[in-house]
Amino acid sequence: MKFNIVLGNHPPHAINTTRDHTLIIRGGLEEAGHSAQLSMNDVFHDEMNVFYDFFNADAPEYFRFLRNAGYEYGIITTEILKDGVLNYQADPTSAARIKAINDISRHARFVWVMHEPSLDSYRDLSGHDRCHGLSLGHTEKVHEIACRPYEERDIDFLFFGLPTPHRLALLEKLGSYGYVTRNIYDLPGFIRNSTIERSKINLSLRQNAIWDQPSVGRISYLVSNRCALIVEKTANGRPYEDYAIAVSPDELVEACIDMLISGKYGEFAEYHANAFQRDFPMKRMMAELVQKTFGF
Numbered sequence: 442m443k444f445n446i447v448l449g450n451h452p453p454h455a456i457n458t459t460r461d462h463t464l465i466i467r468g469g470l471e472e473a474g475h476s477a478q479l480s481m482n483d484v485f486h487d488e489m490n491v492f493y494d495f496f497n498a499d500a501p502e503y504f505r506f507l508r509n510a511g512y513e514y515g516i517i518t519t520e521i522l523k524d525g526v527l528n529y530q531a532d533p534t535s536a537a538r539i540k541a542i543n544d545i546s547r548h549a550r551f552v553w554v555m556h557e558p559s560l561d562s563y564r565d566l567s568g569h570d571r572c573h574g575l576s577l578g579h580t581e582k583v584h585e586i587a588c589r590p591y592e593e594r595d596i597d598f599l600f601f602g603l604p605t606p607h608r609l610a611l612l613e614k615l616g617s618y619g620y621v622t623r624n625i626y627d628l629p630g631f632i633r634n635s636t637i638e639r640s641k642i643n644l645s646l647r648q649n650a651i652w653d654q655p656s657v658g659r660i661s662y663l664v665s666n667r668c669a670l671i672v673e674k675t676a677n678g679r680p681y682e683d684y685a686i687a688v689s690p691d692e693l694v695e696a697c698i699d700m701l702i703s704g705k706y707g708e709f710a711e712y713h714a715n716a717f718q719r720d721f722p723m724k725r726m727m728a729e730l731v732q733k734t735f736g737f
Contacts, residue, residue: 442475442731446491449482454627455495459519461583462555462658466517466575468582469723473731489550490514496541504545515551515734517575518542521654522562529651542566551734556654558677573733577661578721586666589638591707597621598697599640601633602659608646611673614694620701637668642697642706645672645685655681661721667714669706671696680720684713 446463448456463479470477484490484507494516507514520527527535546552546567553575554560564572597620600612604624616622625636637643643663645656653676660681663670670685672678673693686709688696700706731737 442735443485443488444470444475444477444491445483445485445488446477446479447482447484448479448493450492450497450500451495457627457630459493460630461662462519462577464583465577465580465658465661465723466727468580469578469727470731471582472580472724473728475727475731484512484514486511492516492545494518494520494538494542494546496538496545498537498541500541501544504548508548513550515553516542516546516549517553517555518546518559518563519555520559521556522559522566528648539566553730553734555657556677558653571734573730575730576721576726577657578723578726579661579665579718580723583662583665586634586668587638588667591641591704594639594641595621596623596636596640597701598642598644599623599625599636600644600646601625601628601636602646602656603648605648607649611646611690611693612644615697618694618698620698637663637666640668642669642671642700644697645670646693647673647675647690650690653677657681660685661717664710664713664717667710669700669710670713671700684717 446467448459451459467477467479490512492514504514521529527538543566550571552563552567552572554563554572555575557574560572560574564570598615600608604626609624612622612624623636625633645659655672655675655678660670660672664684672682672685672687674682674687674689678687686696686700
């Protein structure tokens with residue numbers, strides 16, 4: 442089967458945000474025997490066109506055009522949907538996005554839901570049972586981080602992602618102990634990856650204190666690339682957080698210092714990378730999802 446993953450409905454910074462899970466999904470589809478390409482705005486009659494759920498108020502009109510012109514499409518949702526709001530934000534932007542998702546997803550061939558606790562909410566929103574959970578795993582496609590000797594790495598702790606007040610407070614606390622910390626965001630992939638190569642320990646932090654979704658793309662990507670990882674524990678973090686050190690915000694700084702002092706972050710990363718590759722083979726996972734979705 443042919444898949445065309447369309448990213449043009451995202452602004453540039455949001456395309457960067459989708460990078461890692463797009464790489465994983467594409468790799469899993471290809472390893473499962475399908476073809477998968479990326480495009481900005483091109484759509485095709487002989488391929489399944491796949492869009493992430495970053496829709497503005499004008500998007501439903503575009504998707505009506507697609508349907509009338511005979512194009513098939515599916516949706517991948519990345520956001521938390523709970524109690525009728527996205528990501529706990531009951532604001533006009535969230536309401537407009539939900540309205541657009543409602544219209545577009547009702548006519549979609551499928552809806553693949555990355556935040557599985559939101560699966561029933563998306564089924565209610567779309568009004569059909571063509572919604573399925575989309576888990577991420579290991580694929581050879583993500584192996585792009587060079588393993589530099591740890592003694593050559595000049596950054597103690599790295600977090601790549603949106604710099605929210607909650608995250609910055611944790612990083613500032615680590616930095617107050619004299620450790621070299623970095624937060625990078627919205628950089629081209631090759632620059633970000635070079636920064637990862639310079640780092641001893643990577644972090645995965647919640648956006649805010651009530652955030653209940655693990656950063657599945659970040660965790661899957663870093664663990665697959667044999668990077669030592671400490672995550673801020675979330676309510677729905679398992680099983681992904683089992684492949685890192687998962688701690689509460691109050692324990693985070695101590696856990697980071699303990700791992701750094703131990704010097705065993707390389708052994709830790711190797712062990713969990715092998716376990717993740719064994720437990721979450723994206724080839725099998727995408728084959729099962731495609732079979733569940735399309736019946737073959």
